[in-house]
Amino acid sequence: xxxxxxxxxxxxxxxxxxxxxxxxxxxxxxxxxxxxxxxxxxxxxxxxxxxxxxxxxxxxxxxxxxxxxxxxxxxxxxxxxxxxxxxxxxxxxxxxxxxxxxxxxxxxxxxxxxxxxxxxxxxxxxxxxxxxxxxxxxxxxxxxxx
Amino acid sequence: xxxxxxxxxxxxxxxxxxxxxxxxxxxxxxxxxxxxxxxxxxxxxxxxxxxxxxxxxxxxxxxxxxxxxxxxxxxxxxxxxxxxxxxxxxxxxxxxxxxxxxxxxxxxxxxxxxxxxxxxxxxxxxxxxxxxxxxxxxxxxxxxxxxxxxxxxxxxxxxxxxxxxxxxxxxxxxxxxxxxxxxxxxxxxxxxxxxxxxxxxxxxxxxxxxxxxxxxxxxxxxxxxxxxxxxxxxxxxxxxxxxxxxxxxxxxxxxxxxxxxxxxxxxxxxxxxxxxxxxxxxxxxxxxxxxxxxxxxxxxxxxxxxxxxxxxxxxxxxxxxxxxxxxxxxxxxxxxxxxxxxxxxxxxxxxxxxxxxxxxxxxxxxxxxxxxxxxxxxxxxxxxxxxxxxxxxxxxxxxxxxxxxxxxxxxxxxxxxxxxxxxxxxxxxxxxxxxxxxxxxxxxxxxxxxxxxxxxxxxxxxxxxxxxxxxxxxxxxxxxxxxxxxxxxxxxxxxxxxxxxxxxxxxxxx
Numbered sequence: 001x002x003x004x005x006x007x008x009x010x011x012x013x014x015x016x017x018x019x020x021x022x023x024x025x026x027x028x029x030x031x032x033x034x035x036x037x038x039x040x041x042x043x044x045x046x047x048x049x050x051x052x053x054x055x056x057x058x059x060x061x062x063x064x065x066x067x068x069x070x071x072x073x074x075x076x077x078x079x080x081x082x083x084x085x086x087x088x089x090x091x092x093x094x095x096x097x098x099x100x101x102x103x104x105x106x107x108x109x110x111x112x113x114x115x116x117x118x119x120x121x122x123x124x125x126x127x128x129x130x131x132x133x134x135x136x137x138x139x140x141x142x143x144x145x146x
Numbered sequence: 147x148x149x150x151x152x153x154x155x156x157x158x159x160x161x162x163x164x165x166x167x168x169x170x171x172x173x174x175x176x177x178x179x180x181x182x183x184x185x186x187x188x189x190x191x192x193x194x195x196x197x198x199x200x201x202x203x204x205x206x207x208x209x210x211x212x213x214x215x216x217x218x219x220x221x222x223x224x225x226x227x228x229x230x231x232x233x234x235x236x237x238x239x240x241x242x243x244x245x246x247x248x249x250x251x252x253x254x255x256x257x258x259x260x261x262x263x264x265x266x267x268x269x270x271x272x273x274x275x276x277x278x279x280x281x282x283x284x285x286x287x288x289x290x291x292x293x294x295x296x297x298x299x300x301x302x303x304x305x306x307x308x309x310x311x312x313x314x315x316x317x318x319x320x321x322x323x324x325x326x327x328x329x330x331x332x333x334x335x336x337x338x339x340x341x342x343x344x345x346x347x348x349x350x351x352x353x354x355x356x357x358x359x360x361x362x363x364x365x366x367x368x369x370x371x372x373x374x375x376x377x378x379x380x381x382x383x384x385x386x387x388x389x390x391x392x393x394x395x396x397x398x399x400x401x402x403x404x405x406x407x408x409x410x411x412x413x414x415x416x417x418x419x420x421x422x423x424x425x426x427x428x429x430x431x432x433x434x435x436x437x438x439x440x441x442x443x444x445x446x447x448x449x450x451x452x453x454x455x456x457x458x459x460x461x462x463x464x465x466x467x468x469x470x471x472x473x474x475x476x477x478x479x480x481x482x483x484x485x486x487x488x489x490x491x492x493x494x495x496x497x498x499x500x501x502x503x504x505x506x507x508x509x510x511x512x513x514x515x516x517x518x519x520x521x522x523x524x525x526x527x528x529x530x531x532x533x534x535x536x537x538x539x540x541x542x543x544x545x546x547x548x549x550x551x552x553x554x555x556x557x558x559x560x561x562x563x564x565x566x567x568x569x570x571x572x573x574x575x576x577x578x579x580x581x582x583x584x585x586x587x588x589x590x591x592x593x594x595x596x597x598x599x600x601x602x603x604x605x606x607x608x609x610x611x612x613x614x615x616x617x618x619x620x621x622x623x624x625x626x627x628x629x630x631x632x633x634x635x636x637x638x639x640x641x642x643x644x645x646x647x648x649x650x651x652x653x654x655x656x
Contacts, residue, residue: 074241081287081486129497131489137527
């Protein structure tokens with residue numbers, strides 16, 4: 001029977017550096033996420049998200065960009081209406097410069113408040129109207145009691 | 147041989163051969179590299195963390211290159227006017243809600259969501275699914291306005307698993323989506339325009355691009371069809387009665403033919419790279435259309451969907467594994483849903499919600515049918531119609547149509563390309579081709595002069611008493627305005643013989 005990787009280290013939440021992903025013309029914005037696959041209930045779960053974008057692709061934004069991440073049983077369509085634990089909700093620094101390729105990294109953490117498999121719900125959105133330039137719901141974290 | 151890309155195998159190897167330090171060292175360094183980490187970090191970080199990171203990254207970048215993507219034939223079947231919670235809120239593993247929700251009308255009277263035990267909504271309003279109505283229903287994210295728009299309590303009814311004759315089986319046999327939003331918080335035309343072109347050309351409603359005095363007859367052809375033509379990739383649009391492709395004028399009509407051609411091409415293994423298929427729209431006001439749009443008997447549209455899916459599954463192209471059918475609905479139809487749709491980049495974005503074309507609409511039922519679709523799976527990623535366009539573009543190397551499909555998530559990520567394709571199609575039901583009698587008291591359906599025996603879609607059952615008509619489907623304005631005639635399109639009402647591949651079983655519902 002297959003045993004999940006890291007079962008002996010349940011709850012470990014180690015941030016690891018991620019390479020900067022390269023955006024391309026087909027996927028002009030890429031979110032590269034570093035987070036442990038297992039976490040412990042009520043213990044800090046760090047996360048790091050690197051945003052990369054093709055030159056000029058984010059020029060249409062009308063407000064500063066934020067990276068918004070929640071750990072949730074179900075991701076909503078938007079950050080605000082997704083019930084879950086906030087892992088990251090920060091304005092990106094630096095902000096994209098007009099016509100330039102872009103890369104920025106944000107870090108955060110949160111304490112899972114329920115056990116079980118949960119989804120890392122990520123949005124790259126502009127402040128104000130919350131317009132979403134990229135999203136990802138493909139990463140799962142298994143939260144254990146111990 | 148152990149596959150080090152598989153974290154389970156990697157752990158097993160590490161457990162069984164702890165003495166192989168150098169092997170492990172190599173493994174960790176290579177795995178760290180796969181994870182996009184500096185190789186040396188593989189030796190200082192916890193191995194499980196490194197492996198887990200590699201696995202996550204593999205999931206995120208596992209899409210085959212466009213040339214190697216094992217799908218080259220796409221079918222998009224777009225029905226009408228149903229929301230996710232209304233149709234699939236019961237689906238195991240999905241974020242759905244049905245019973246126990248309450249909505250207040252504009253008088254403050256509260257109503258509870260309720261199971262529907264009928265199929266044809268005679269006597270009820272067509273729930274509000276307009277630009278403004280959708281914003282009332284969304285209510286700035288509270289999602290509580292479904293009875294404060296121009297709708298009655300039918301809008302908060304839902305179908306349980308046992309009621310619909312095909313969609314539940316289809317969803318459980320393949321992959322359903324619970325974050326698939328229609329592209330625009332508005333009605334049929336603009337959403338179908340987004341499906342074809344990733345924009346509605348600034349149209350907020352079901353307006354026709356038709357002004358004979360100025361010579362305007364259709365939008366500029368910036369569709370996925372035109373893009374595929376330019377790349378030399380085959381494509382076609384199949385209508386049942388009214389061709390939405392005509393919204394792009396003569397080029398749109400030129401790439402269109404009746405759905406019987408689809409059945410023929412499917413059975414002969416000659417479906418083009420892209421097929422859009424539409425049901426019959428006429429008869430909405432009598433409850434007899436084949437598109438599931440209220441007041442229609444939904445069983446008719448379900449039978450049509452089954453016919454299309456079976457035609458593909460039984461055709462030679464299924465045996466190649468290289469085909470995908472997207473069974474989707476054009477918009478939510480005014481029916482309740484509980485998930486707030488996102489705002490996304492658009493050609494016509496506005497910070498003013500009342501003017502924002504980047505506001506996506508509510509969730510719709512959406513199912514991926516393909517040999518590469520996971521069985522009984524629910525995909526939770528955010529998609530819209532433009533996500534399908536993005537996959538087609540990805541496969542055939544096409545540039546983005548608009549910012550919509552540029553920024554959209556590629557729905558190719560929902561496929562399981564690492565698994566063997568299921569070349570033996572699952573056993574799905576073939577619902578009887580139930581055609582409801584038209585709603586009591588409505589005027590006779592336009593049969594185009596055909597008799598019932600000659601294949602009229604529906605004749606008025608004996609004893610029908612005519613009463614004032616409800617509004618026909620807005621697609622019918624393409625007929626009544628003279629638009630289709632202007633384009634040289636010979637409109638004919640749908641008949642059982644033109645709608646189904648095997649109309650002999652057609653019968654009236656009781």
